[in-house]
Amino acid sequence: MFKQKKTKTAKRFGWLTIICSSLTCLIVGGGIVFLFMNHQLQEAEATNQSLGKISTVYSALYNNYYKSVSRTKLVNGALNGMVDSLGDPFSEYMSKSETESLSNTISSSFTGIGAEVQKSGSHIQIISPIKGTPAEKAGLKAKDIIEKIDGKSITGYSVNKAVSLIRGKKGTSVTLTIKRGDQSFTKTLKRATIPVKTVSGKIVKNHPTVGYVQVSTFSENTAKEFKAELKSLQKKGAKSFIIDMRDNPGGLMDQALKMSSIFVKNGKVLLRVQQRTGAQQVYRAGKKYDSGYKITGKTVVLINSGSASAAEIFSAALHQSAGDQLIGTKSYGKGTVQNTLPFSDQTELKMTIAKWLTPNGDWINHKGLQPTIKADYPSYAYQTAIDTQKTYQQGQVSNQIKKMQVLLNAMQYSAGQANGYFSDQTVAAVKKFQQDNKLTVSGKADAQTINKLEEKVAEQISQRDNAYQAAINALK
Missing domain, CATH: 3.90.226.10 (2-enoyl-CoA Hydratase; Chain A, domain 1)
Structure with a gap:
């Protein structure tokens, strides 16, 4: 705390001193106001120059481009361009449908796959799948990149434009091409009602x-x-x-x-x-x-x-x-x-x-x-999903077969060494798995077999939740 010193005798000032002091304050104060107003005028002038340039470009494109272009497209392009210049994945200009999509996410139920996404450079990246949704059941994970939706590249799309394509009528399907690390794979997910209860x-x-x-x-x-x-x-x-x-x-x-x-x-x-x-x-x-x-x-x-x-x-x-x-x-x-x-x-x-x-x-x-x-899930929980666009069979060699062998071995089906070669032992493991899960016993790993295998592995992972067990131990 600052204390003000007291003087023993009060000083007396003449009117001339008071008038001079007041004049000085007026001059200094006026200078401050002038500087403030001058700064405001400079800011306004700079803003007007910027807007004038934008207006000139808008008019030139609308009136002189070699083919007609809509006003809405030009305006939205300008707005999106300004926001994109920030380089911030969480800032964006949202259209009417995109705004509705965000509101539904916050306040009510919606139909989709149940994955929270964000912009990452020119890509759309998954933040995390919501528990119990198609995205979680399909094995999508945080940091997965969505490269394509229904076979169409979405590079450069806004978050909400991508979301509007992923969402749709309940029961319909959407196919995503996912990049995880250096590998890409496709997953077809059936849209469902994303639960309101959180x-x-x-x-x-x-x-x-x-x-x-x-x-x-x-x-x-x-x-x-x-x-x-x-x-x-x-x-x-x-x-x-x-x-x-x-x-x-x-x-x-x-x-x-x-x-x-x-x-x-x-x-x-x-x-x-x-x-x-x-x-x-x-x-x-x-x-x-x-x-x-x-x-x-x-x-x-x-x-x-x-x-x-x-x-x-x-x-x-x-x-x-x-x-x-x-x-x-x-x-x-x-x-x-x-x-x-x-x-x-x-x-x-x-x-x-x-x-x-x-x-x-x-x-x-x-x-x-x-x-x-x-504490974490077992290592195989983070393995890239298997591409279901192909059917794998005896004698073939591929990285996708190697991933399937890892999962079969994790489920105690002895598929042999996880080396990517579809061996006799792998055939026997696939047949046993198909039999146990009431699938057509062919020994070939088709989409139905792979999807069921990944589903069963996900169930097993949830039962081998090391972090959950560590939490229980910490509370004992």
Whole structure:
């Protein structure tokens, strides 16, 4: 605190001094106003020059291009070009249909494959598949690149343009060409209704005081569903909790604040949002978010490379402000906040407006959250999906056959050495698998056999969830 010194005798000033001082203030103040106004005028002039250039190009193209071009196409091209120049995959100008698609994702059900995607350079990249959806069942994973939709390249497409092609009528199919690492493969998925419910839970088997809650995304009602599920599990005897944020692509920030506040003592930091000026807005746990409902029992959070955005906000808050452990693998690393600017024609501008920081002030963008306990699925869980466009048979050699052998061996069907050669032993393994699963026993690996094999492997992986087991052990 600064203290003002007191003088023993008050000084007396004449009118001339006061007038001179006032005049000086007026001159200095006037200078400040002049400089401010001059800066504003310069900014306005620069803006007018830029808009004038855009207008000139627009008029030249509309009136003089060798063939007619629509006004809408030119305007949308200019708007998309400005946003694309930012190099930000999370900022984009959205058409009316794209705006509706985003609104449906946040507030209601929709039909599609259930994969959250983003722009990555000129490509569309999967952030994570939503649990229980066609995308998850087909084995699509975080960081997969969608190269083609129904055989057509989507390089350079906006996120929402790609999404509009992937979505469609329930029961219809869409074929995606996926690139994972250096390999590409195709998957045909049947569109389904993506569930509105974003939270599910259970009492952990053989551990009657441990509750497990899985959150698939952060939509408008997620916090309400989350609280209801926690209370239900408490009534069933749960005293400690496993919160599963794996493959959760995020969503609404306010939902993450309401949910994380339940586990954090009032007054402790949940989140910091940093504006372009460097100023921070700090969000703290309290009744404003949790309405006085608190969980004090031991809690752990599961994360992986598909945990992004609001899922990372929640996880970081519990880890840094409540001391809860993070179990799994490194999270995605999305540290920015977006907002939308709606227009009267029902289009919207979605743009990044700020950074978000963890309670400790860390910016995890592109870095992610590191788990305190590393645990993961078996290695074969991350193998590239098998191309189902071909049928594989005895005597053939290919990398796709090698991947099939890995999965057959993982399922305890002895396919021999995973070397890519379709041997007699591999034929016997395929026949046994087909027989056990009521498929045509041919010894050939057709699309139906491969899809069933990958489905069964996915079921086995869920039963060999090392991170889940590590969470149970941590709560014992």
